[in-house]
Structures are given as structure tokens and as C-alpha cells.
Amino acid sequence: MTSYQVNSTNGTSNLEIVHSNQDLIMEKRHGKNKILFISLAVGIVIVAAVIVILVIFLKNKGDSNADNQDFAITLEEILYGSLAASGFNATWISGSELFFRSSEGDVLLYNVETATTRTLLSGNSSVLATAFDYFLSPDRNYLLIGHDYQKLYRYSFLAQYTIVNLLNQQTKLVNVSGESILQLASWGPVGNSLIFIMRNNIYYRASAASEEDTQITTDGSIGNVYNGVPDWVYEEEVFSSNKAFWFSPDGTKLAYAKFDDRNVPLMTIPVYGLPGDLNFQYTRAVQIRYPKAGTVNPTVTFHVVNLQNQFSQLILSPPDALRNVDNILATVNWATNTTVTAIWMNRVQNYAEILAYVISDTVATSETIVSINKTNGWIELFTPPLFSDDGTKMAVILSQDQGNNLGGYRHITLFNVNQTSSANVITNGKFVVGEILSWDSNNNLIYYTSNTEEDPAVQHVYSVSTVSKNRTCLSCNTDQSSLSTDCLYNSADFSLDHTHFALKCEGPGVPQISIFRTNNQHVTDWTNGDELKSKLRNKSIPTIKQMSFEVAGGFVAQVLLKLPPNLDTSGNVKYPMVVHVYGGPDSYQVIKKYSMDWGSYLASNKSIIYAMIDGRGSGLKGDKMLFSLYRALGTVEVSDQINVTRQIQLSLPYVDSSKTAIWGWSYGGYASAMALAKDVDGVFKCGMSVAPVTDWTLYDSVYTERFMGLPLPGDNSEGYKNSLLLSQYEGIRKKDYFLIHGTLDDNVHYQQSMLWAKVLEQQDILFRQLSYPDEDHGLATIRPHLYHSLENFLNECFLL
Numbered sequence: 039m040t041s042y043q044v045n046s047t048n049g050t051s052n053l054e055i056v057h058s059n060q061d062l063i064m065e066k067r068h069g070k071n072k073i074l075f076i077s078l079a080v081g082i083v084i085v086a087a088v089i090v091i092l093v094i095f096l097k098n099k100g101d102s103n104a105d106n107q108d109f110a111i112t113l114e115e116i117l118y119g120s121l122a123a124s125g126f127n128a129t130w131i132s133g134s135e136l137f138f139r140s141s142e143g144d145v146l147l148y149n150v151e152t153a154t155t156r157t158l159l160s161g162n163s164s165v166l167a168t169a170f171d172y173f174l175s176p177d178r179n180y181l182l183i184g185h186d187y188q189k190l191y192r193y194s195f196l197a198q199y200t201i202v203n204l205l206n207q208q209t210k211l212v213n214v215s216g217e218s219i220l221q222l223a224s225w226g227p228v229g230n231s232l233i234f235i236m237r238n239n240i241y242y243r244a245s246a247a248s249e250e251d252t253q254i255t256t257d258g259s260i261g262n263v264y265n266g267v268p269d270w271v272y273e274e275e276v277f278s279s280n281k282a283f284w285f286s287p288d289g290t291k292l293a294y295a296k297f298d299d300r301n302v303p304l305m306t307i308p309v310y311g312l313p314g315d316l317n318f319q320y321t322r323a324v325q326i327r328y329p330k331a332g333t334v335n336p337t338v339t340f341h342v343v344n345l346q347n348q349f350s351q352l353i354l355s356p357p358d359a360l361r362n363v364d365n366i367l368a369t370v371n372w373a374t375n376t377t378v379t380a381i382w383m384n385r386v387q388n389y390a391e392i393l394a395y396v397i398s399d400t401v402a403t404s405e406t407i408v409s410i411n412k413t414n415g416w417i418e419l420f421t422p423p424l425f426s427d428d429g430t431k432m433a434v435i436l437s438q439d440q441g442n443n444l445g446g447y448r449h450i451t452l453f454n455v456n457q458t459s460s461a462n463v464i465t466n467g468k469f470v471v472g473e474i475l476s477w478d479s480n481n482n483l484i485y486y487t488s489n490t491e492e493d494p495a496v497q498h499v500y501s502v503s504t505v506s507k508n509r510t511c512l513s514c515n516t517d518q519s520s521l522s523t524d525c526l527y528n529s530a531d532f533s534l535d536h537t538h539f540a541l542k543c544e545g546p547g548v549p550q551i552s553i554f555r556t557n558n559q560h561v562t563d564w565t566n567g568d569e570l571k572s573k574l575r576n577k578s579i580p581t582i583k584q585m586s587f588e589v590a591g592g593f594v595a596q597v598l599l600k601l602p603p604n605l606d607t608s609g610n611v612k613y614p615m616v617v618h619v620y621g622g623p624d625s626y627q628v629i630k631k632y633s634m635d636w637g638s639y640l641a642s643n644k645s646i647i648y649a650m651i652d653g654r655g656s657g658l659k660g661d662k663m664l665f666s667l668y669r670a671l672g673t674v675e676v677s678d679q680i681n682v683t684r685q686i687q688l689s690l691p692y693v694d695s696s697k698t699a700i701w702g703w704s705y706g707g708y709a710s711a712m713a714l715a716k717d718v719d720g721v722f723k724c725g726m727s728v729a730p731v732t733d734w735t736l737y738d739s740v741y742t743e744r745f746m747g748l749p750l751p752g753d754n755s756e757g758y759k760n761s762l763l764l765s766q767y768e769g770i771r772k773k774d775y776f777l778i779h780g781t782l783d784d785n786v787h788y789q790q791s792m793l794w795a796k797v798l799e800q801q802d803i804l805f806r807q808l809s810y811p812d813e814d815h816g817l818a819t820i821r822p823h824l825y826h827s828l829e830n831f832l833n834e835c836f837l838l
Contacts, residue, residue, distance in 0.1 A: 113822075117822055121574065136148045165183050169184065224281070309321065354380065365382055386416075418435075599647055601647055646836075683700070704731070
């Protein structure tokens with residue numbers, strides 16, 4: 039829009055000069071002779087002709103600008119995902135077969151080697167009308183269809199499930215003890231056995247054809263005791279899932295976690311209800327067991343049930359060092375049919391032990407595989423370990439010192455399962471391993487993703503030999519087929535026998551997915567992105583610019599800019615800039631991944647530069663930079679947003695330093711407000727916070743204490759005091775500030791924004807505030823209003 043305005047201004051200015059000249063000539067017509075009148079007439083004709091030509095020219099120019107504007111990305115295209123890329127919508131169920139649902143709605147099996155498709159269930163089936171998920175039984179005789187979804191929290195929900203017999207297409211609604219609304223339903227790993235969770239209790243059904251269920255637990259109680267499903271804090275911060283049970287590979291045993299929340303404090307959140315509905319004549323409320331920093335955590339216990347021996351149970355104890363103190367069950371996985379591993383941590387997550395439990399019919403014995411102690415940071419071990427085929431070796435991602443004062447980087451580390459052993463580190467270097475994808479024991483290969491030493495924003499898929507430790511990049515030198523040559527951010531899904539993989543080229547161009555054999559021979563293209571590419575050809579797409587700047591401590595911050603199309607780089611035109619911050623520990627935004635977001639809209643449609651900065655505390659660059667904010671949230675990560683933004687303003691002549699804003703959501707809402715408050719040099723003119731943390735003692739214990747310790751005098755009370763946004767109000771006084779929050783936010787409670795608003799009001803600091811009744815942390819149902827409100831605020835801040 040800026041370039042369009044400039045052209046319009048120039049046009050208006052030229053027309054004004056012409057009209058002014060015409061008036062000047064006409065004033066001199068009196069007292070002139072005939073020749074002068076004739077000359078004047080000729081002059082008028084010439085001027086008139088010039089005016090007509092200019093009007094036509096400027097009209098065409100304006101039409102051209104209007105046409106350019108027609109090619110700009112619209113907010114609707116961002117909100118409704120029409121420019122979003124398709125993900126990998128299939129699941130490997132063998133070495134060569136994929137299970138998925140087609141765009142027509144059919145549930146299918148596809149063999150990548152024979153290129154044949156088998157229809158399991160037609161999309162016209164009534165059971166799929168409200169379906170949100172579908173699962174094939176291991177014996178392939180049944181489908182489990184989840185439908186009538188009701189969201190609870192980030193991962194949890196209530197739903198109904200229907201079993202479809204694929205031999206005769208008969209359907210049966212799952213009914214457990216007279217109820218059909220369940221928290222979870224899942225196949226066992228063998229045959230067609232099932233597990234159901236209902237009212238926080240676990241039920242087992244030996245076969246899909248059976249009508250009998252065995253109730254494994256009986257003490258489940260909504261809001262108090264959870265069996266097989268996590269409570270709020272474990273769902274959000276530990277398991278990142280709605281599931282807390284794990285089958286042994288042969289399906290004969292079931293491990294599960296039990297969470298006792300009866301001593302966890304209750305958080306009460308009001309519900310305002312539907313306008314005009316008398317059922318909400320009086321405000322209702324929901325209550326959540328929500329442990330805040332320094333308060334009582336849930337008590338977790340770890341159990342194993344023998345599904346073939348009268349459902350006998352064993353309780354698996356934590357390690358001795360964590361037995362009589364607050365502990366966290368971080369993750370669980372089976373190594374063999376009789377050995378299950380668990381990772382236990384202390385409350386503040388700087389000490390961990392990985393235990394192997396050997397299970398017999400009546401007893402379980404345990405052995406510590408490895409103990410990990412971190413003195414200058416926290417431990418990230420929330421992903422289940424991977425095991426060799428025989429279950430004797432375990433692979434995890436652990437930080438390993440790279441020597442030469444480089445500090446630690448996360449690398450693949452092997453351990454023996456049934457005995458305490460030294461670590462066998464099989465990757466090394468100044469890069470970070472992101473995920474272990476698959477372990478091919480027969481060929482001694484582990485497949486994984488990592489970024490690169492040369493550019494932390496690049497991610498490739500690699501294999502590494504567990505013997506020689508030689509590594510090979512699978513996404514760097516593929517048989518390209520239709521894959522783009524700029525696949526710089528990649529991930530993969532491997533088939534069950536490790537012979538095939540789906541290579542997901544996720545950017546920076548339009549994402550594409552192709553199927554390869556693990557010898558890198560191309561098999562077929564899954565998605566080529568042609569439809570999205572066609573849409574983008576008619577769009578004015580922002581230009582991506584990546585930069586880096588030095589920050590305090592000898593570190594380097596990474597920057598990604600989305601620049602308006604046809605940007606004037608000379609500095610003759612100044613462009614407003616919006617900095618999008620998240621800033622939370624181990625987060626990152628600067629990666630070479632395709633993205634069409636609100637920033638793309640602002641750059642394309644409103645000629646606003648959109649910036650993202652990964653400073654200290656961000657991931658992908660090693661432990662030294664990551665742990666810079668340990669026990670000190672709200673300090674270095676905020677300083678880097680301010681200082682790097684100033685460096686951008688000084689480095690790029692086309693950035694309007696008088697029109698720079700910052701905004702963020704959740705942790706980003708906290709960081710944006712902190713940046714405004716601590717900015718004493720006028721780097722930012724205005725800022726926006728969506729659902730911000732304002733006081734870390736009000737946020738959940740597991741996340742907060744991981745990075746901050748306990749808010750106690752003997753621990754880190756001073757760090758909590760320094761991190762308190764509520765005391766930083768004075769820096770907001772001379773800036774425009776917009777505070778937004780949903781009242782039904784179960785994650786960052788509305789209380790956080792209310793206390794912040796109260797402080798600002800008591801200090802007579804003017805600000806704009808927007809509350810969304812009965813909206814949770816994601817504000818999913820009011821996104822158009824949210825982004826129109828943010829845009830309106832920017833229009834006022836930038837005088838657009």
C-alpha cells in the first residue's frame with residue numbers, strides 16, 4: 039500500500055501544479071492584444087492537451103496499482119488457509135503400505151511399490167459424516183472411527199467411536215458401561231483388542247466382536263484421579279498428548295500412569311454462556327486442577343497390567359533418589375515384551391534417571407540405565423527413547439560437550455538397556471539433532487533430522503551408522519523427480535521395516551512430499567504442490583531476507599524479514615515494521631520453512647515489513663545460547679528483541695524507525711510487553727500482547743520451574759521478582775499498547791491480564807484492551823475479529 043500511496047501522491051501533486059499554472063495564465067488575459075489572445079488560446083489548448091494526457095496516464099498508472107493491489111494476499115486467505123500447504127495425510131502400516139483418507143473422503147490403503155489402491159470405506163458412509171479420526175486394526179479387519187468431537191483442552195477431547203467390520207461393512211457404536219461418550223479409544227498392537235478411557239478409568243476389550251469389557255481401574259474420578267489419561271499439566275507440559283498408557287509390543291501388557299490431583303489447587307474460571315439463553319442467567323464456572331509455580335503438584339504413579347493373567351497389576355517405583363520427593367514421569371516406552379523404560383525427573387527438571395523395568399508375572403525389577411544432572415540449565419527428555427530391534431540398546435537425544443569452549447549440542451546417544459553403561463555418542467558437531475526418526479538395526483543405521491553447522495535455519499534428513507558413525511544426507515542428494523531444488527527444510531516418515539520413507543520438503547518454497555526407498559531411489563510423488571503454486575503465481579508474495587546480528591555475550595541472533603513485494607531499497611520510501619516475538623526458551627522462528635501467515639498478509643497487502651528475531655534463549659544454536667536465560671526469564675531474550683530491532687533499523691535505510699511495533703502471543707505476549715516496558719530509546723512506537731503471562735508465579739509449575747526454579751527465598755525468588763511484568767508499568771506510559779485475552783483461557787489465565795490491566799489503570803496509563811468472552815488460549819472462533827482489531831490498531835499506530 040505504501041508504494042501505491044506514493045504514486046497517488048505524486049500524481050496529485052503533478053495535477054495541482056498544472057492547475058496552478060493554468061490559473062496563473064488566465065489571470066493575465068486582460069489588456070493583451072489579439073496576438074497575445076491567440077497565443078494565449080494556443081497555450082490554453084496545449085495546457086489542456088497536457089492535462090488530458092496526464093489524466094489518462096495517471097489513471098492508467100492508478101489502474102495498474104489497483105491491479106497490483108488485487109494480487110496482494112488477503113486476510114481471508116490467511117485465516118481460512120487457502121494458501122496453506124497440505125501435510126502428509128498418511129500413516130505407514132507396513133514396509134510399503136500407506137493408510138489414509140482421500141480428498142473425496144474415502145478411507146484407503148495404497149501400496150507404494152505396486153501403485154495399487156484398496157478402498158476400505160467409502161466416503162459416502164454415514165459413519166464418516168462427523169468423523170475426525172480413523173484407525174485400522176492391526177489385523178486389518180476393522181476400522182475405529184472417532185466422531186462427534188468435543189474439545190476439552192489442547193489435546194484432550196470427548197468423542198464417540200464406531201467400529202466398522204471391513205468384512206461385511208457392519209457398524210457398531212462403542213458402548214462402555216452404558217455410556218458412548220469416551221475420552222479415548224485405541225487399538226492394541228496385535229489383532230483387534232481395544233482400550234477405552236471413560237470417566238478417567240481404563241477398560242479393556244479383548245476383541246472388536248466382543249461385547250464384554252474388563253474395567254482395569256476403578257478409582258478414576260473426574261477432576262481428581264486420572265488413569266490412562268493425563269491431568270491438565272501433564273497433558274500440556276509433559277506428554278503433549280491425551281494418552282497416558284503404553285502397550286507392550288505383543289499386546290499382553292499395558293503400562294499406564296495414574297495422576298492423583300486431589301491436593302492440587304483449583305483454578306476457577308467463569309463461563310458467561312450464550313447471549314439471550316436463560317440457562318446462563320447466572321454466570322457459571324469451570325474448575326481446573328492447575329498447579330502454579332511453587333504449589334502442590336499432582337502425584338504420579340506408574341503401573342503395569344498383565345492382560346493375560348487375571349489383569350494382575352504391578353506398581354513400578356521411581357528411582358531411589360526421586361522416591362520421596364516431588365517427581366515427574368517424563369516419558370515411557372517398551373524396549374521388549376517384558377522390559378519397559380521410564381524417564382523420571384525431579385520437580386525442577388535438572389536431574390533425571392532413565393530406568394529399565396523387567397516385568398514378570400508377580401514382580402518387577404529395575405535398573406538405572408543412566409543418570410543425568412544439569413547444573414546450568416534444564417533437561418529436555420520428553421520424547422520416548424528408540425530401541426534396537428532386539429531391545430538391548432536405546433537411543434536418546436542428549437546434550438554433548440563439543441570441546442574447544444563450544445559448549446553442548448544435542449546429539450544421538452546410545453546406551454545398553456539392561457545395565458548401566460557409558461554413553462556412545464554417534465553424532466557430533468555444531469548442529470542440533472531435532473528428532474530420531476527410525477532405527478534400522480539390520481543395517482546398523484539410525485535416521486534423524488538435524489540443522490546444519492553452516493546455517494541453523496536449514497534442516498535435513500540424515501542416516502548415521504551406529505558402527506562407523508559416518509552420516510549421509512538423504513534430503514540433500516535425492517533423485518529429485520518433481521521435488522524442488524530449494525528443499526532446505528526437510529523431515530520424513532519411515533515405513534515400518536525402514537525400506538521406504540516419505541520425504542517432506544517443507545520449504546522455503548511450496549512444500550512437496552515424495553516417497554523414496556532408503557537407497558534414495560524415487561518411487562512416487564505424494565503431493566507436488568501444483569495447486570498451491572498456481573494460486574501463488576497470481577499473488578504478490580513477500581520477499582524473504584535472512585540476516586544475523588551480534589548480541590551480548592558473543593552470541594549471534596538470527597533474523598528473518600518478510601519484505602513487501604517491489605520494495606524500494608534506496609531509502610527514499612520508508613516502510614513500517616512489525617516485530618513478531620515469541621522468545622520462549624528453546625523456541626525458534628527463523629527457519630527455511632514455507633509459511634503464509636499474518637505477517638505475509640501485512641507485507642503483501644499493507645507494505646509492512648514483518649520481522650522475527652531468534653536471540654539468546656532460542657533453540658538450534660547450542661546450550662550456551664539456549665541457557666542464557668536460565669532462571670532469568672524476561673531478561674536477555676527481551677533485550678535482544680530491543681537491540682536487534684534497533685540494529686535492523688540502522689542497517690536498512692528503508693525501515694521507518696519511527697513506525698516500528700512489536701507483538702506476540704502467550705510467551706510472546708509477555709515478551710512484547712516487556713520489550714515495550716524496557717525500551718528506553720524509543721525503538722518501538724507501539725505493541726500488542728495476546729494472552730500474555732504477566733507474573734510467572736501465576737503460570738503452571740512444570741513449565742515455569744523448568745526454567746526458573748522455585749519462587750522461594752532459598753531458591754530463585756529474586757529471579758521471579760526480576761521477571762515480573764507487573765512492576766514494569768512505567769515503560770508503557772509513553773507508548774501505544776493493546777492488551778487482548780480470552781476469558782476462558784485454561785492455559786494463561788485471564789487473571790494474568792486482569793492484574794496487568796489493574797496496575798496500568800492504577801498508574802493512570804492509557805491503553806487499549808479487548809476481552810473475548812468464553813474464548814480459550816487459541817481464540818479459534820473469533821480470529822477474523824482478532825486480526826481486524828490488531829490491524830486497526832496498527833493503522834492508528836502507523837497512521838496508515
